[in-house]
Amino acid sequence: MDASSQILDAVTFDDDGLVPAITQDAMTDKVLMMAYMTEDTLRETLDTGQMVYWSRSRQERWVKGATSGHAQAVEEVRVDCDGDTLLFKVDQTGGACHTGYKSCFYRRADDDRLVADREKVFDPDAVYDDAS
Amino acid sequence: MDASSQILDAVTFDDDGLVPAITQDAMTDKVLMMAYMTEDTLRETLDTGQMVYWSRSRQERWVKGATSGHAQAVEEVRVDCDGDTLLFKVDQTGGACHTGYKSCFYRRADDDRLVADREKVFDPDAVYDDAS
Numbered sequence: 001m002d003a004s005s006q007i008l009d010a011v012t013f014d015d016d017g018l019v020p021a022i023t024q025d026a027m028t029d030k031v032l033m034m035a036y037m038t039e040d041t042l043r044e045t046l047d048t049g050q051m052v053y054w055s056r057s058r059q060e061r062w063v064k065g066a067t068s069g070h071a072q073a074v075e076e077v078r079v080d081c082d083g084d085t086l087l088f089k090v091d092q093t094g095g096a097c098h099t100g101y102k103s104c105f106y107r108r109a110d111d112d113r114l115v116a117d118r119e120k121v122f123d124p125d126a127v128y129d130d131a132s
Numbered sequence: 133m134d135a136s137s138q139i140l141d142a143v144t145f146d147d148d149g150l151v152p153a154i155t156q157d158a159m160t161d162k163v164l165m166m167a168y169m170t171e172d173t174l175r176e177t178l179d180t181g182q183m184v185y186w187s188r189s190r191q192e193r194w195v196k197g198a199t200s201g202h203a204q205a206v207e208e209v210r211v212d213c214d215g216d217t218l219l220f221k222v223d224q225t226g227g228a229c230h231t232g233y234k235s236c237f238y239r240r241a242d243d244d245r246l247v248a249d250r251e252k253v254f255d256p257d258a259v260y261d262d263a264s
Contacts, residue, residue, distance in 0.1 A: 006244045022154055022163060029161035031154060034217045046241075077241035081229050085166045087237045097213050105219045109178075109209035112138045
């Protein structure tokens with residue numbers, strides 16, 4: 001029995017075999033992103049200590065930072081009351097968002113408008129090639 | 133055109149007409165819960181400043197705190213890069229979780245075990261009647 005099996009037992013996956021995972025910066029507590037995990041990528045995350053998601057758009061395993069270098073090292077793992085949402089605190093290298101921001105939630109509602117009120121931490125053109 | 137329409141235009145709802153909404157405590161930045169909104173309950177949330185979700189289990193509009201009194205007043209609204217996840221900072225009355233904890237994420241993975249490492253802020257038996 002691997003070390004993560006009791007955690008896995010507490011998690012409920014949806015009809016597509018996915019569970020949403022919220023990622024929070026361990027230093028600032030800012031919410032960085034939300035993505036999805038399969039049972040396999042959750043197990044891999046728990047075993048390796050590096051965030052591994054499931055890309056719904058590409059329908060493939062998604063090791064965060066594999067292309068960009070902007071990996072997420074797991075600092076803390078939490079499971080919600082009914083086991084259908086996960087919360088990870090991570091040490092984020094670079095930025096979590098493909099747009100160059102630290103967090104995907106860089107836009108704040110200001111009355112009826114959305115305003116980008118954060119600074120970019122990297123240049124996406126320098127990180128991702130044309131094919132991405 | 134209502135004040136929230138440009139925010140609503142930026143949001144993508146899934147095949148069930150839902151968008152996940154992460155709720156974070158505005159004072160402590162702790163993640164309190166994640167639940168889902170329809171376009172209607174998102175509009176109602178933006179218009180009233182009180183969190184209104186869609187209960188997937190009951191398939192009905194869910195005004196947070198209607199039964200428990202543990203309402204969530206909206207302090208800040210954020211939309212992620214691709215518009216398919218929302219982040220709300222709220223002023224939480226009482227606790228967000230029906231189990232009596234402030235946050236639904238009261239269990240932390242400690243090696244292979246899940247440990248409840250938070251204190252309850254209310255007694256659920258005193259808040260919810262037998263029918264809930």
